Amino acid sequence: MRTVIERELTDPWEGMLAAPADGSDLGVLVLAGSSGRVERERARLLARQGMTALSIRWFGGPDQPPGICEIPLETFTAAVDVLQANGAVRIGILGVSKGAEAALLTAAHDQRVDAVVALSPTSRVWCNVGPGRDGAQHPYRSSWTWRQQALPFVPLDDSWTPAEPDGGPVAVRGWYERSERTFAHLLASADIPVERARADLLLVAGGDDAMWPSLPFAEQLAGRRRSAGATVRLVARQDAGHRPRLPGESPAPVSPRFRYGGTPEADAHLGAAAWPHLLDTLRGKG
Template sequence: MTARIAIHPAVALIDVPRAITLSGFAAHTPVTLTLTSKQADGQVWRSRNVYLLDANGAIDVAQQAPESGAYAGVDGQGPFWSQSVLLTDDADAALLLAPAGADGAIHTLASATDGHGNHASARIEQHYAAPGAVRQELRQDGLVGTLYLPAGPGPHPAIVVLNGSGGGINDARAALFASHGYAALALGYFGAPGLPDYLSGIPLEYFERALQWLRHTVKPAGDFVAVSGHSRGGELALLLGSLYPRAVSAVIAYVPSSVVHGVLNAGKPGEGRFKPAWTQGGQALAHVWEQNAAQDWSLVDALPEPRRQAQAFVQAQQDETAVARARIPVERIAGPVLLLSAGDDGYWPSTQYARDVAQALKAADHPHAVEHHDYPQAGHALQAPHVPTTELARAHAVSGVVLTGGGDAAANARANVDSWETVHRFLSNAVAQHTPLAVAHAG
């Protein structure tokens, strides 16, 4: 029998779990399964795991833990999330793998070898954009982003996707939303061509204009437009929902803040941490670091890299006056709210922030659904399902300081899967329960 790797499905959306089975190898011997992928940024990642073959020279990865390798326990998706960056060049692997498309599709080569010279390989493609999805660049009226439209005729409910303090445009997540039936605008607001280089004094009217553009352009089903953001983007999503309640139908806040922050690590050179990040009507929004008697970054700044900076944010929360002044007025949001937090968040205390938001909404008798899903062992980097999760620390895209997001690879992988399923379910419910008339009179 010829050695074989079977991947099902070999080509599919990234949120689809893959079944990996090996057959035709030598019985009762170890087999090494290697996955090598090229991510959207061009980096090559790899996992190696050794499994013990059964009497037929076969295994189902979903039913057997590796004897050794990059992850432990039974997990059919372990070979994917346990990949780590190759620190040395592997020209052969790079040549074998196609570059990622505009949507960040991941191309992976799977290979397996036993100790008797039997070898098999297979290719895998994890896509963010479904076949037929339409990608349109937005460069109009000062707006910069990418609009993804689902395959097939509309109208479709819509969503705006916002990145955090690293800036840029999140094509991949918008493409994945579009693949599930949403007109998705990945909106940049700094750190992309045509936009400011830094998160400094960003006018919130920019986002109001983007919401108007999206409604005018795609004419969303039921006038439904959600806003989703990660980290500083989560802070921003809550801000937009509270400041423009007639324009925002639902809010999804990944590892967000309950208070407004200054520029922190993403401001202009020489600004420090405490210049304003957001303005409205030409005036800076108050933020929690202003005249904050409890703020102290000295311990964090003294840490070797990678730094865990969450403690500085916990410390700042002790100045109740500063917190009250900078609190996001979430009770003004005129739709359902989903909060996703990480209990081991190394960037900031997203669990406490999300809890504060949920409590404020409850105290205000918020008439719409409020969900808070916390992942106690996970870190800051909640992502799409089935991507590598081993890189817990990385240099900040603006400051260059190496920070740790927290969590561990397995916990982060589980959180990625569950959070995406939760978002998908939340949005489906929000669309089903949405009434345009309620939004028209809200706020």
């Protein structure tokens, strides 16, 4: 097993850089979803595979918006700068959920990105999750900006109510599906332009995702890429949920607030099926 060297980062954001002791010309930015955490375990896993892996806190930290609200995509292009400064020649981004949304958008706006692995992705830009710098959550705003301009987005329909009894974990997939119907006229303008990205693309999604319909979203992304003559690979499993687990990762924690769908076994099987394709995509062998 490779010796991995880790370095904690504090400026311009909290993060961790994990790299093989003998260095690497492969760099991967690792992005969590709406937890906002630094994905240390996932970064270590990739470093043991011979990659320089950088994971950052991209919201909720010092001098950052407290929620996923108008996050500058320059946050992620700056992380690409850090990977290049540490010797990376080929650049990949691995993101899950809202982190996958960020990964896909960054690749569409920064042609230095060579590969994207999007776990449980969305095919379009959604509104903020939580407050912006002003502390306000409403009215809804875009999750993202580019060059100080908010990206077109789909808001949520707040007339939706969960099916679960009060007090238990909630599946919010229906909220997104209802919002797509309510705001159908906004969908096209909010589509993530994956056809513009030069990056190799791997999509990983579970059909039982209870957070949002990531498998239909992934199929939309794949269709858009193929229509543009660009390559894409989709790995799916119908009984998996929102949190596929890669080989060697700990089980996902149980949430008292949300239902994620799937089962630990199905989520692990999806991660195992995706793993060789993930490595090939990041290494440029897909």
